[in-house]
Amino acid sequence: MSSQSSEQPYLSIARRKQDQLDACIPPEWRLPAHLIPQSMLSPADSITRAREYGRVTVIGVPRTCGLLTSKEIEITEKWDAKGLLEEAARGRLSAEEVATAFCKRAAIAHQLTRCLTEPLFTSAIKRGRELDEYLKRTGKTVGPLHGLPVSVKDGFNVKGVDSSIGIAALAFKPAKENAPLVDLLLSLGAIIIAKTNIPQTLGALDSCNNVFGRTLNPLNRQLTAGGSSGGEGVLLAMRGSMVGFGTDIGGSIRIPAMCNGLYGFKPSSGRVPYGGQESGQLNGKWRVALQPVAGPLARSIEDIDVVMKEIVPRAELFGEDCIPGKWESETATKLHGSSRKFTVGILRTDGIVEPLPPVAKVLDEVAQVLRQTEGIEVVEVPVPPIFKKCQGLAGRLMDVDGGANMMDLLDRTSEPLIPWLKGRVGRRDPISVTQLYQLQAERSRIEKEMLKIWTTTGRSDVDDDSRERRIDAIICPVAPHPVPEIDRYNAVGYTSSFVLLDYPAGTLPVRPFKESDLEIGKEMAAQVLGSWDKRNRELWSEKTVDRRVYLGSPLSVQVVTPKLHDYDLVQAMQIIDRALRCHGGEVSRAKRGDSKL
Secondary structure, eight states, X not given: OOHHHHSXXXXXXXXXXXXXXXXXXXGGGOOOGGGSOSXXXXXXXXXXXXXXXXXXXOTTHHHHSSOSOHHHHHXXXXXXXXXXXXXXXXXXXXXXXXHHHXXXXXXXXHHHHOOEEEEOHHHHXXXXXXXXXXXXXXXXXXXXXXXXXXXXXXXXXXXXXXXOTTOGGGTTOXXXXXXXXXXXXXXXXXXXXXXXXXXXXXXXXXXXXXXXXXOOOTTOTTBOOOSSSHHHHHHHHTTSOSEEEEEESSSTTHHHHHHHTXXXXXXXXXXXXXXXXOOSSOTTXXXXXXXXXXXXXXXXXXXXXXXXXXXXXXXXXXXXXXXXXXXXXXOSSOSTTSSSXXXXXXXXXXXXXXXXXXXXXHHHHXXXXXXXXXXXXXEEOOOOGGGGGHHHHHHHHHTTTTTHHHHHHHHHTTOOOOGGGTTXXXXXXXXXXXXXXXXXXXXXXXXXXXXXXXXEEOOTTTTOOOEEEOOSEEEEOSSSSSSOBTTOOXXXXXXXXXXXXXXXXEEEEEEEOOGGGOOTTOOOOSXXXXXXXHHHXXXXXXXXXXXXXXXXXXXXXXXXXXXXXXXXXXXXXXXXXXXXXXXXXXXXXXXXXXXXX
16 A cells, blocks of 8 residues: 555645645745745644744744835834724725735745635735725725724634634635624725634644644744634734734633733623634534633734724624623723722732742732822732632533544544644543533632622621622733743633633733843742642743743733623723833833834
């Protein structure tokens, strides 16, 4: 039997899919071979190869490679979303030239990082031309996002395009209709330029699969790009898109934002259409288990505000999974014009995994800046005992079906699990309906108990159970460790817990990791809390990691508000972001997509 005939089916499918992707990149947009990383298509080999590269950043290559004109560099770097929309609306920039510039930069980004799955360059440039013709003919824009280049995670269906989610069995099966979010974005005038890479099964925090390979972190190839919306995070960091849309069930928006120095926004359920996706799961699973949400990643919180204020009021008209909403505060007491201070709670740990020193340090730095900022009150939030149960319950609700459908998909083409998933996922017995009821009852109990974190009750000396808001927003770590090396992301409890509670939560970049954060020769002295905590400390122990790998990587915090207070989360992130930017230029440098992190 020849080696060709004995080859596993997934390998030939992957080659065809990669050839299809490469054919979407015009010859004149191709980088010289010496700039393109090798062996990134092999999930196993890519680990070794990334370590061989060392701490290499490619964030500046698009500007220096010679493929972009000075005008294209200006288009992709000069404006934020609001500014770019104004230029397009006034005809100073055509939608076609904007789409072309971003498509070209996305193509360069992909060759350096393998961040794309489905380049939509031809249709995007055509769409830009149509928008220009409409504006010229009517004098009006198509919508409030007229000409805004956006990208979406691979799972979102785009008519006529695959949603393979990195699984060979799902390749070459183009979607028959758009996802509701795609239709909503198009109705607003946006231009969708690409779909982006994800991890196999969507169940890992490093975007790597057997079809499209591994997505690299452009700030440092040794570090993870995050997942499962890792391709989105990388494309945004490389300025190949203005706003990206990912999904989040365990942290899949906030984690790539953390890893790439971006702002990530996980809304409450029902704010952004989630349906119309390929997930490899049985239809209806998310209705009874832990419900994922869709949301944006961007290079500023202002850019997130620009898209959310247009999406939220219209979401119920497009997504059957959405609720009526207005982009305004849900807080009864308005902060502006009132004497009450904006109150921020500092939640330093989840009680299960102790943050490593640089994470604890940056959280303390943010707290100190806010304490020095007029109009802000900072309070310490003790870890609610019930909060420790969130991570375990979220994990059980993610896996109620036992994973059989996903494993069936892999078996169809003899596709193996990627290295990180081996030993972590497999076939298990699905839980019973009675067990599901019990899990959801436990969830309800946790949600009720966690309400106390936000409020204070009436006086104890009288029969008064009136309540008022005590805390407007909580700041906590995104993860208990810095951006880790490939396949070493540890604990998701800091992010998955807020999906369980359905609290809107966002990632806010603070500053780069510095020499002074290394603490060479100093180990953690506190008692190990458990197995998760023990593994987390392996990312700091000088016996198991060279801490210098973290130098220049972004350090971030997470901001959280109560359920459905999505607008208030954006406002809170803007208040905190402004305070940090006013405090020093270093913070601002950490937020630039072209920074030398």
